[in-house]
Amino acid sequence: MAPTASPKKIGIFFSHADTGRLDGLDIPRIMAFARELPDVAAVEELDPEARPDPKILAETIQRLQLTEVVIAGDTPGGHKPVFTRAMVMAGGDPELVRLASFGEVGAATGAAENSALAAVACAVHGVPFGLAVTPARVPVHPDTLVIGAGVAGIETALRIAGAGHKVHLVERAATIGGHMAMFDKTFPTLDCAACILTPKMVAAGQHENIDILNCSEVQDVGGVAGEYKVRVLRRARRVDPEACVACHACRDVCPVRVPSEFDEGIVERKAIYMAFPQAIPNSYVVDGENCLWVKSEGKKCGACVKKCPKDAIHLDEEPHSEELTVGNIVVATGFDTFDAELIERYGYGKLPNVLTALEFERLTNASGPTGGRIVTRTARRKRKTKQEEWVFDTEAPAPRSVAIIHCVGSRDQNHNPYCSRVCCMYSLKFAHLVKEKLPDAACYQFYIDMRAFGKGYEEFFERIKDEGVFVVRGRTARIEAGTDGMVIRGEDVVHDRIREFPVDMVLLAVGLEPARGAQRLAKVLDIHPGCDGWFTELNYNTDPTATNRGGIHVAGVCQGPKDIPDTVAQASAVAARVLGSIISGSVRVGRDSVSPEEAADTAARLASIKTQEEPWPSEPTHT
Amino acid sequence: MNDECRIGVYICNCGTNIAKVVNAERVCHRVADLPEVACARTYKYMCSNPGQDMITQDIKEHGLDRVVVAACSPRMHEPTFRKALEAAGLNPFMLEMANIREQCSWVHDDPAKATAKAADLTHAAVRRVARHQPLEKQEAPYTPATMVLGGGIAGLTVAVELADAGQHVHLIEQEGRLGGNVGRVDLTAPYLDSARDLLAEKIVQAETNPRIDVHLRSTLTDLQGFVGNFTGTVTHQDGSDTEFPVGSVVVCTGYHEFDATRVERLGYGKHLDVITSFELEQRLRSGRLETADGRVPRYVSIVHCVGSRNVKYHTYCSRVCCMTALKYGHEIKSALPEAMVTDLYVDMLSFGKGGEDLYRRTSELKTMFLMYEKEDYPVVRAAEAGDDCGLLVQVRERLSGETIDVPADLVVLMVGMQARADSDQVARTVGISQDVEGWFIESHPKLAPVSTPTEGVFIAGCCQSPKDIPDTVAQARAAAAMVLGYIAQGKVEVDARYAQIDGDLCSGCRVCNELCPYTAIAYDPDEGRSDVQSALCKACGTCVAACPSGAIAARHFTDEQILEQIEGVLAWSSSQP
């Protein structure tokens, strides 16, 4: 240690945050470790119940003659202001109050306890964690695996492939594109999603460095950082994408009709189908669950095989798994939407004209079932079974009034406590589309807080209001079937009124949830899913795309809800990390491998060579 | 008409997709008679391997020098057939496709008419391909060094990211220190991590990394050249200039905070105890959270959207203020357990990860939230004698419909972000554009959020629009990714399809200079004519169409080629088959 004028006396205070995320940590062990560190004069625990009182703390600091204070805990920052004040009251230097934030260094679980120890050591020496804790670099395999081929996955893949490196793009579905392919327009510029995405999809499909593994899922991951061995399950497509020329002969003869996932079930598809005309690979695929031939093990049907002019259909194709070796893995599994049926009072599933956001995206899409006409669902008798079904008929009457309800399943402790970040804006987009296509229709927005935060978003909100959309600040309570259409009841908070009026169509701005299987994937990859199921980034601020494992990155919504621009930015950000590692030929191993002792030594060394002026900038004189 | 050329025409049946409606044989016969056509064939699936082999074979055997494929949309299989040509040692640009599936057989019922149309399209393709020239993909070297403007969190991230990948970076900072606005913040929302530590980490990394040259008190005064081959002139404090050859420039010039004095009602500058968020940060950090006369405040009032979401000042939302305000709620309660915190907001934009949770926890600390109408700012006035507070904030509270006096000893104004005063200067220097609010405009918000119309110039962080630290870092990394993309290739590929100016024909009228959205055309006053910087050209052809003297040619979309095509589609249309 560099000799200092007055003897250093450091006090360490452990705070139990209300989050309860520290349960996994062995606090006594950490405290014991802290006592052994140089210049540590006192190690105390703060009362989790009471809010610390500055006067008492000041007395403590004086009693123990502390010159420096370290607050350790899950989110110790919550106590920094009071300690800083106490320090001043005790005549100390406020700059010498430091944090050892376990949450920040991902030490929420027992597995990462070493990070917690290291964090304490770094704080004691006054050296930022990131400087002292630098996991070793290991050689990296130049290939990359991208899991999930939505806009995030495609963007990352294109960036890396564009730089001349191999990318395996694994997608669960039969086509790449993800949710964005389903959208009609994108906010706030209102340019069509297809125009933006399809070129990217085609580029990805034709890129010699991108190997698309559709109908595939990552089964398990072995190996070590820098060289992961990934086993990918390739489910049977039953149609050879190379041979298929996307003529629809097979589709026409297929007798099975099932709701189309791509169209959110508002139209039907066959058991042999192509999700949408621009699907990549541009080839048909057989849905094994519903194909008669597959279900009857070859006893029934098989009409498509006979019809196919290119003999591209092999109904007997078996799934197989493939072994890949990659240096970096990018997780871009995106999201699924909240199941609106969980909120009974909105009547989704019972009232035919209560639609979810994605259903409306399909309905209003120029390539959707009604060619983009916004119509109400009408009843129709099924030809065969004679039973009634509700369908979107191009000739059906357009809704005279549309209500859009925000925060469905979001910001609600009974469902998802978090904000889904995109709903406000896409709701405004919907309002615009309604007004554009049905100028006479009344359109209502029921919102809690209008979160128009991005570039041009607030302006878009103003524009929507100018277009004559009624924005009601208040959450709708219930939707019930009325004499003609439905009756919606909600409070108009700012006008202190209950609004109860008939509407023809209700759009539920359903929130986002981690994609199905994200938890499983987290286990397979051994990365942390956060409390809400979104993958935990290595550092909220400085490392929003890395994870606790070296060479494994997260991109896009699977890390937390975000809109397309932010997703694309993050996706490219990941590419930077991957390319960086490939170019430099090495990748850092995960932070779970931190050795606290090592970290302590490094911190001590850095502290001693640290220049006299404080490492962080002081308050600027300008502005 | 070029009679020397030997063209092979291949008409695809695409199973029955084309043949069902279009009589491929007939089309084949008609084009076969054309003088420049050496051979014409039909096949079930041209795209299939046998189909492609057929082409390569013919090229070798019949010595074809040009190929027409009448099949599906070029958007689908042009790359496929270009490969086939290359395989046979032909320049890939000697191919032309006629789209007789998507735009013919699939959309028409009448076989006769469809066949006629298919023939026209194929004929046009033949006429066009006859005028094709072999084109070579152009390449320019890429200088691996990168220039980063601005030493804030965005700039630091870009620099460290690139340096970690082993690349050289020139980090240009106007001020005498690195860190930018984050350096004025103590804790970050929502987890109250130490902003000082995260910044210290980056700064030390930047200062100690030999690959990063930090130039403090310096500004970029001139930028010449094009992607991969820029020369940036940096002027230092002492007036001296240095020139740096760089491949790319990343602009991370950040923001200024809104000047709160502009909103009179809030009394900033009038009442000493009305302070800005940055001033509060300073007081929190120095452990002296006191009023001007050194009292411990009992009531602290936070006002959101100061200068934001307001037509008079800035229409946009500054994106970070709400979260920061909630963070202050916590910090103030921590420093002053006795104090009552009131929070005057318009909409609570706690949207990020952990945001809603922070909002909930702040409410549970008994922060009093009052909602005011957008643009209807509260009025701050001195309290009457005998009041237990120094100031009163009068607000028309929307959730109760009442006009409320909020007691306050300290009023904190959440000042929004605005474009830096000198941003237009930066924009001019590096050749990028700004929106009405002065933020730099990205090429495309979704396709290319960090690129600009000037290739090789990227923007990241708050200079593009307000954003919080994670989003800034993500964008900075995205910019780094773009740069690394170039570096990985070591060269910039210039699309073979670009505009060329015939110096002899150019009258120097400079119409094209103004038109080019990529400023790829420069006027050379000495020569008295304009010239296209091929590396910058995106081959839209707007200039070509505009050139009054027809001096500009769009390679692979030349006037001749298109005129031939026009001739071609019309030649037979008068005579119905």
Place this chain on the structure above:
Amino acid sequence: MAIRANPHLIDELEKYGAQDVVKCYHCGNCSATCPFSGDVFVFPRKSMRYLQLGLSSRLQGNLEPWLCYYCGECSEECPRGAEPGETMMSMRRWLTARYDFTGISGLFYRSAKAELLAIVLVALLTGLGLTLFGMAQGDINIYDGPGAFLPAEKIHVFDWVMAGVLVVLLGINCVRMWWYTVGADKEVRIPPGEYIKQLFLVPWHFITQHRYSQCDRKQPWAVHLVLMLSYLTMLILIMFFLHRVQHGPAIDWKAHAFGYLAAAGLVGTTIYALAGRVRKTWTHYQHSHETDWIFLVLLLVVSVTGIIQHVLHRGGWTTAANVVYIAHMMGVVPMLVLEVPFSKWSHMAYRPLAMYFSTMREKALLAEEETEERPQPAAQTA
């Protein structure tokens, strides 16, 4: 004129049981969920707002808490767990304290100790008083008739005196309630005629608790109705038919049938409520304020001692009957003297009055709005 926000009101209401009101972010879900909030009275959100901002003056004039019967749906659907139902409950407690001119009510609600102490005190006094009085009167072994230890006729005089005192106390509080909620309000003028026309509402709602029956859930209303009617029956029997229920040993079925039914009703409902609060069966049983427990326990004690005393009396164990009677009265007197004017029971007056006032208020407001017709949502929100 601006009203001064008072950040401390929340702390005060916490003592009355409002724990989670700070969590509310005013999505308006509760108000829209409540079948009772309509054109004029929109609640509970608005009341919660007054509380959050500490607008005591507004809250004091607020009739809404009395219009809520705590079916609990709002609390169940609240996205923030702000417990609107419980908050309304606490506001009723707070209002009760506000209406009470003596300030005793507030004291009781804020500290259970104080209330318990008072109860014990009054109980002891009653016990002592009755014993001494009995001693002076006659023989502890004689229940009634000549030389009875506590002759019914004489006790009955006490009953009437006590009743009178209670009516006066409660009456004054009711007037205060009127003043806060209707009288002081200059904006809404209620024509005097209305007071007569709507007066019937008070007994009507008192007897039927009609509004309570309008809740989506009927059971809580049923339970409450039984409890109330049983209690009322007892009151009437004792006040007006004492001679028929007192004299024995023969059982006068015409009177006693009512008595037994009422007794059963009281014990049944009280136990149901207690069990419910222990097991937190209903949303409105989730949170229990001290006063809720005291009230129920007291009621149970009174009912049970009453029954025992009756059995002993009819069984001819006169001495025991007299002793238990004193015990019984030690429960009855504090219950009536303390609970009726100052605590939970006062709502038997406030609720029907609230119905009465609110109906008149609503009519008046709507009448006003007829004149300056109400703006449409479009006009307001666009």
Place this chain on the structure above:
Amino acid sequence: MEFEPTIVGFLCNWCSYTGADLAGTARIKHRPNLRVIRVMCSGRVDPTFVMQAFASGADGVMICGCHPGDCHYLEGNDKAYRRFQLLKRLMVSYGIEKQRLRLEWVSASEGERFARLVDTMTAELKELGPLELPPDLSLEPGTHPDAPVVREVTHG
């Protein structure tokens, strides 16, 4: 036999040509009278192309580009629009009905719209009948010696 007009269509590569392809993949039937010529951007369409098309026998010309604001090249479609206005006046001066030239915005997802446009224009031209060329334009193919010079209105 009935007159079948021939229309030359200049479609921008990024939106309109893709939209036309979508019409195909979605099998949206329309009139076979359009002959499509692919250009990188509607801004590329040189007035001489249009005049040439008329000169060599087209009865109509349709230029399709990205919707305003969507242009792949930022503002090419704006340029096209301004030229289109000039062209119209020019055509009229040559005695060509202005209905014979159309500028339409077709996005990559508007296959349906594209098909309907072709139908409507075909129908209109049938009404109008074959194009009677003014003598001074009916020269042999190739650019006209005194072909009109259309001055570009520079941006801003």
